[in-house]
Amino acid sequence: MIIPTAKQIKEIDAFTISDEGISSIDLMERAAYSLTDAITSQWSTSTPIVVFAGPGNNGGDALAVARMLICGGYAVKTYLFNIASRISADCKEEAERLKSLGEGHLTEITSTFEPPELSADTLIIDGLFGTGLSRPLEGGFATLVRFINSTGCTVVSIDVPSGLMCEDNSSNNLESIVRASLTLTFQFRKLAFMFDENEMYVGKLKVLDIQLSSSKINSTSTPYEYIEADYIRELFKPRVNSGNKGTFGTAMIVAGQYGMAGAALLAGSACLRSGCGKVMVHTPLLNNNIIQIGLPEAIIHHDYNEKRFCNPISSDTRFDAICIGPGIGTHTDTSRALYDQIRRTRCPLVLDADALNIIARNKEWLDFLPAKTIITPHPLEFQRLTDCKNDGYSRLKVAQELSESHELIVILKGHHTAICLPDGRVYFNSTGNSGMATAGSGDVLSGIIVSLLAQHYQPSVAALIAVFLHGKAGDLASSTLGEYSITASDIVNNISNSFRDLLNM
Ligand SMILES: NC(=O)C1=CN([C@@H]2O[C@H](COP(=O)(O)OP(=O)(O)OC[C@H]3O[C@@H](n4cnc5c(N)ncnc54)[C@H](OP(=O)(O)O)[C@@H]3O)[C@@H](O)[C@H]2O)[C@H](O)CC1
Ligand SMILES: [K+]
Numbered sequence: 001m002i003i004p005t006a007k008q009i010k011e012i013d014a015f016t017i018s019d020e021g022i023s024s025i026d027l028m029e030r031a032a033y034s035l036t037d038a039i040t041s042q043w044s045t046s047t048p049i050v051v052f053a054g055p056g057n058n059g060g061d062a063l064a065v066a067r068m069l070i071c072g073g074y075a076v077k078t079y080l081f082n083i084a085s086r087i088s089a090d091c092k093e094e095a096e097r098l099k100s101l102g103e104g105h106l107t108e109i110t111s112t113f114e115p116p117e118l119s120a121d122t123l124i125i126d127g128l129f130g131t132g133l134s135r136p137l138e139g140g141f142a143t144l145v146r147f148i149n150s151t152g153c154t155v156v157s158i159d160v161p162s163g164l165m166c167e168d169n170s171s172n173n174l175e176s177i178v179r180a181s182l183t184l185t186f187q188f189r190k191l192a193f194m195f196d197e198n199e200m201y202v203g204k205l206k207v208l209d210i211q212l213s214s215s216k217i218n219s220t221s222t223p224y225e226y227i228e229a230d231y232i233r234e235l236f237k238p239r240v241n242s243g244n245k246g247t248f249g250t251a252m253i254v255a256g257q258y259g260m261a262g263a264a265l266l267a268g269s270a271c272l273r274s275g276c277g278k279v280m281v282h283t284p285l286l287n288n289n290i291i292q293i294g295l296p297e298a299i300i301h302h303d304y305n306e307k308r309f310c311n312p313i314s315s316d317t318r319f320d321a322i323c324i325g326p327g328i329g330t331h332t333d334t335s336r337a338l339y340d341q342i343r344r345t346r347c348p349l350v351l352d353a354d355a356l357n358i359i360a361r362n363k364e365w366l367d368f369l370p371a372k373t374i375i376t377p378h379p380l381e382f383q384r385l386t387d388c389k390n391d392g393y394s395r396l397k398v399a400q401e402l403s404e405s406h407e408l409i410v411i412l413k414g415h416h417t418a419i420c421l422p423d424g425r426v427y428f429n430s431t432g433n434s435g436m437a438t439a440g441s442g443d444v445l446s447g448i449i450v451s452l453l454a455q456h457y458q459p460s461v462a463a464l465i466a467v468f469l470h471g472k473a474g475d476l477a478s479s480t481l482g483e484y485s486i487t488a489s490d491i492v493n494n495i496s497n498s499f500r501d502l503l504n505m
Pocket of ligand 1: 027088131135
């Protein structure tokens with residue numbers, strides 16, 4: 001599903017109204033029904049409810065929900081903030097409909113507001129601002145948001161937590177954003193929901209289908225897409241029944257300085273579990289026994305010259321794709337070997353972990369990475385690499401620029417890992433959980449990517465499939481072990497289930 005901007009959502013909304021011949025107030029009612037349905041399925045009529053409605057259509061939604069809840073037998077107190085006497089037409093109409101239920105349901109605030117005493121079991125419905133927020137909240141609205149956040153009550157935000165911009169929050173006033181327990185958003189995830197630091201505002205997320213025009217959605221052009229199983233499934237090539245191990249490619253993994261052999265084992269085993277024909281591990285001689293025993297299927301490509309660090313691979317070694325980085329350290333010998341290898345590499349390349357830390361110290365190397373090289377930084381690695389600002393939106397913009405200017409595939413790891421392609425498109429992943437934030441998890445991802453590259457998947461496709469499968473393997477591991485107990489090996493052990501689940505095997 002696409003992730004449109006707030007402006008595009010407005011256009012889709014307007015098109016739906018004209019194309020379907022539905023009035024805007026009826027579309028608002030449709031949205032309010034789905035909100036009410038989601039709320040009543042989770043909270044019973046014994047829950048006291050307080051609704052805060054703003055001056056725009058987000059407020060209109062909130063007033064309609066208040067009316068529907070009252071009709072459903074809930075005790076609801078509603079406050080409409082009409083400070084500048086500029087409420088939208090549909091918000092005004094919804095206020096009238098709410099008032100028509102009788103006295104005392106609606107309090108209109110036109111100047112100062114004395115916050116009510118709220119019992120701990122109160123459910124707050126936040127309909128102050130949605131996609132129409134145009135600047136950070138200040139003054140009375142900022143105070144109101146701080147009050148909401150201080151109550152300790154459960155908060156359900158309509159469409160967007162009030163105060164959160166749909167895209168760029170790098171200059172926002174972060175204290176003036178509602179911290180929702182649950183956000184019920186309409187039709188699309190918003191770009192800001194993809195950034196890790198905004199999880200504290202969004203809380204749990206539920207997307208409500210309010211049937212906006214699908215033809216308009218399909219013709220809306222946006223670089224951002226949220227990818228789910230159906231999309232990924234279509235990217236697979238059939239596996240040839242008559243294939244031999246040569247057909248499915250040889251992957252080379254340069255990993256594991258002495259003391260970090262586990263990184264080589266994890267990347268190597270993930271690679272083997274992801275379908276390539278042969279895996280070679282280039283690693284210091286001292287890791288020999290560990291890897292021979294831990295991964296008997298792999299061919300160890302001994303690094304004879306140096307016992308502890310990685311050296312260049314001899315130029316007559318043949319492989320179809322190469323991954324460099326898991327646990328290699330940043331020793332000067334390794335750094336020299338990395339430089340040498342990058343210069344010589346003619347096949348698809350993935351750079352991860354310490355390879356990226358070495359490049360961060362030699363930023364000019366970015367200029368000669370082969371086209372379509374995949375890099376897989378976590379936020380700190382990306383910051384070291386580019387000196388970008390620390391918020392998700394700024395980071396994404398820099399990643400998009402880097403991807404486009406250097407023809408790289410940048411996989412920005414996070415809760416919703418972003419895959420930035422050189423043509424400007426960005427895909428956000430839908431799988432994965434907090435249990436995957438564990439040592440070695442990135443090595444597993446690199447192993448899956450290089451396996452798919454060795455099988456001759458296009459780098460962009462390999463990146464998309466690998467990120468999805470990796471997250472899915474983590475989700476399957478979590479379904480039996482729970483998020484607290486997952487290790488990187490558990491992710492490897494669930495790669496096969498992840499393939500089978502996706503491909504219905
Ligand atoms: N997606 C859909 O198809 C549907 C969405 N619905 C709901 O509509 C809102 C969007 O409604 P909109 O009226 O465009 O916007 P808001 O309600 O978010 O707010 C607009 C008003 O807020 C004022 N504003 C903006 N920023 C501030 C601020 N920092 N401080 C004070 N006031 C602010 C703005 O005034 P301006 O001065 O900027 O003009 C407006 O008065 C969407 O989120 C959904 O909830 C439909 O109901 C169903 C279809
Ligand atoms: K809201």
